Amino acid sequence: MSLVAEAFVSQIAAAEPWPENATLYQQLKGEQILLSDNAASLAVQAFLQMCNLPIKVVCRANAEYMSPSGKVPFIHVGNQVVSELGPIVQFVKAKGHSLSDGLDEVQKAEMKAYMELVNNMLLTAELYLQWCDEATVGEITHARYGSPYPWPLNHILAYQKQWEIKRKMKAIGWGKKTLDQVLEDVDQCCQALSQRLGTQPYFFNKQPTELDALVFGHLYTILTTQLTNDELSEKVLFLSEDGKW
Amino acid sequence: MGHGGGVTSPTSLIGACVCSEKGDGEKQLQSPPMERPLETLGVWKRLTGTGESKAVVSEVGVKKPGKRKGTPGTGAEDRGTGQEPTTRLWNPTYARFTGAPLKVHKISNPWRSPSGTLPALRTSHGEVISVPHKIITHLRKEKYNADYDLSARQGADTLAFMSLLEEKLLPVLVHTFWIDTKNYVEVTRKWYAEAMPFPLNFFLPGRMQRQYMERLQLLSGEHRPEDEEELEKELYREARECLTLLSQRLGTQKFFFGDAPASLDAFVFSYLALLLQAKLPNGKLQAHLRGLHNLCAYCTHILSLYFPWDGAEVPPPRHTPAGPETEEEPYGRRNQILSVLAGLAAMVGYALLSGIVSIQRATPARAPSTRALGMAEEDEEE
Numbered sequence: 001m002s003l004v005a006e007a008f009v010s011q012i013a014a015a016e017p018w019p020e021n022a023t024l025y026q027q028l029k030g031e032q033i034l035l036s037d038n039a040a041s042l043a044v045q046a047f048l049q050m051c052n053l054p055i056k057v058v059c060r061a062n063a064e065y066m067s068p069s070g071k072v073p074f075i076h077v078g079n080q081v082v083s084e085l086g087p088i089v090q091f092v093k094a095k096g097h098s099l100s101d102g103l104d105e106v107q108k109a110e111m112k113a114y115m116e117l118v119n120n121m122l123l124t125a126e127l128y129l130q131w132c133d134e135a136t137v138g139e140i141t142h143a144r145y146g147s148p149y150p151w152p153l154n155h156i157l158a159y160q161k162q163w164e165i166k167r168k169m170k171a172i173g174w175g176k177k178t179l180d181q182v183l184e185d186v187d188q189c190c191q192a193l194s195q196r197l198g199t200q201p202y203f204f205n206k207q208p209t210e211l212d213a214l215v216f217g218h219l220y221t222i223l224t225t226q227l228t229n230d231e232l233s234e235k236v237l238f239l240s241e242d243g244k245w
Numbered sequence: 246m247g248h249g250g251g252v253t254s255p256t257s258l259i260g261a262c263v264c265s266e267k268g269d270g271e272k273q274l275q276s277p278p279m280e281r282p283l284e285t286l287g288v289w290k291r292l293t294g295t296g297e298s299k300a301v302v303s304e305v306g307v308k309k310p311g312k313r314k315g316t317p318g319t320g321a322e323d324r325g326t327g328q329e330p331t332t333r334l335w336n337p338t339y340a341r342f343t344g345a346p347l348k349v350h351k352i353s354n355p356w357r358s359p360s361g362t363l364p365a366l367r368t369s370h371g372e373v374i375s376v377p378h379k380i381i382t383h384l385r386k387e388k389y390n391a392d393y394d395l396s397a398r399q400g401a402d403t404l405a406f407m408s409l410l411e412e413k414l415l416p417v418l419v420h421t422f423w424i425d426t427k428n429y430v431e432v433t434r435k436w437y438a439e440a441m442p443f444p445l446n447f448f449l450p451g452r453m454q455r456q457y458m459e460r461l462q463l464l465s466g467e468h469r470p471e472d473e474e475e476l477e478k479e480l481y482r483e484a485r486e487c488l489t490l491l492s493q494r495l496g497t498q499k500f501f502f503g504d505a506p507a508s509l510d511a512f513v514f515s516y517l518a519l520l521l522q523a524k525l526p527n528g529k530l531q532a533h534l535r536g537l538h539n540l541c542a543y544c545t546h547i548l549s550l551y552f553p554w555d556g557a558e559v560p561p562p563r564h565t566p567a568g569p570e571t572e573e574e575p576y577g578r579r580n581q582i583l584s585v586l587a588g589l590a591a592m593v594g595y596a597l598l599s600g601i602v603s604i605q606r607a608t609p610a611r612a613p614s615t616r617a618l619g620m621a622e623e624d625e626e627e
Contacts, residue, residue, distance in 0.1 A: 115408040188404065192400070
């Protein structure tokens with residue numbers, strides 16, 4: 001959004017309090033949603049819960065296409081639609097709720113950095129596993145992604161999405177990586193998170209922040225999703241500190 | 246490089262070779278030292294270049310990409326392996342920090358490197374590594390580890406900040422150098438074109454630009470930008486925020502983790518130095534960076550400590566061209582004169598051969614003027 005439009009939107013956002021009928025849209029939980037989208041959705045839900053803002057979760061097969069940026073989840077609040085955790089955090093902040101106000105500058109910098117780390121490593125690894133690992137793709141992803149649609153649309157959409165993700169992986173240099181390398185990266189990322197967390201209950205102070213929401217979303221999903229390859233969840237399990245969640 | 250010692254005109258942050266005497270600890274980059282492309286392309290440069298471009302070339306500390314391409318840090322994009330501009334600086338900086346003995350060879354033709362891409366590191370065992378991360382890992386394995394003293398948490402922070410930089414700053418750098426039309430045409434393309442050997446310089450920069458453009462679109466393509474302007478604004482805003490965050494994190498410390506540089510410092514330095522030194526016509530991000538004084542001081546400090554022979558400062562671009570430029574001058578002037586002479590000779594030769602002008606001996610003084618008139622008429626007819 002341009003700066004003017006953004007300022008305008010924040011003003012409107014600030015003007016109204018959080019309504020009771022705010023809804024979050026994601027794909028169908030049982031049959032369609034994939035690992036990465038589930039993680040993102042859970043992160044947003046966790047964040048909103050931490051802010052004590054009521055939200056209703058609605059599952060739609062075409063949530064991805066409804067979203068303004070093409071990504072799920074997105075929330076529908078009043079007459080505005082905001083997608084993805086970053087913009088949602090800003091939107092919520094404009095409404096006057098923020099989890100990271102108590103942090104000083106250095107901590108804010110660290111928080112942003114760690115969020116990028118999670119996005120960069122964990123999310124990309126999830127996408128890789130879902131779309132570039134042949135075993136997973138064949139058994140789980142294709143079937144799930146196209147499940148609400150009739151034949152042949154389900155195949156076409158699945159292949160299209162796979163092609164798109166593969167291109168993106170190539171662009172960021174993950175195209176040539178093997179599964180082992182990806183898992184190594186995940187390992188590194190988890191180690192980093194674990195070390196940062198130490199023995200505290202949350203990443204910063206005693207209050208949860210959006211970083212906690214994001215990490216929770218990803219880790220919980222990884223731990224509770226059945227995939228052909230369980231190595232991902234095994235890696236995450238090693239972080240005993242996270243047992244608190 | 247060791248050409249002419251000291252601050253040479255093709256200044257690069259990786260100045261002279263860091264040669265090592267050790268036998269087994271030596272790691273060498275294969276590839277012969279680069280011929281000064283300025284000489285070979287001298288004529289073209291004179292005809293196409295302006296004083297402006299010369300200033301760019303001679304700027305102290307400017308990682309002129311053409312020159313950089315051969316160093317272990319340079320990443321000419323080649324064969325689809327995307328080497329970001331900043332990895333060019335990252336590896337050698339890291340090597341400097343750890344004191345790893347590296348012999349640096351600069352080449353301008355990526356195909357001459359041992360693995361076909363740049364950067365490339367050839368170890369004493371004959372292994373060739375060309376992925377920047379792997380090079381760093383290799384150095385670590387050989388016990389040149391800059392992160393030795395870091396606590397686990399600092400190591401985690403390193404990873405996080407590296408991700409932040411890659412995610413926020415890198416797209417903007419790519420955009421600034423390759424997509425922004427003014428910058429690309431005036432600076433980047435010229436750099437590459439000047440440094441590459443003859444046939445490559447016509448199409449390789451264009452190809453690299455297309456690759457970068459596609460990459461940028463893929464990465465941000467999900468946003469479905471209505472127009473490029475908004476995307477650009479968004480990118481720059483995030484980059485500014487990122488720079489501010491870095492500045493906040495650095496605070497008043499000398500390095501990110503206390504008093505000794507770590508790999509994060511090398512990483513950050515490679516980004517910042519590139520941004521600071523390049524003289525870009527469209528430099529909004531640079532202006533923002535210059536406003537963050539602790540980051541500028543940080544760059545200067547590292548430059549002075551680890552790249553002393555390339556000039557110890559991040560001076561404003563105006564001052565530097567003066568010095569190195571004078572060294573350039575003899576060659577420049579010579580090439581200029583030569584090219585003018587060549588042009589004159591060609592013209593005169595053509596005129597003589599085609600009969601427009603004919604030399605007649607022992608003619609009265611008035612004849613030359615009539616002849617000149619005759620020449621003019623013939624020219625008009627033609």
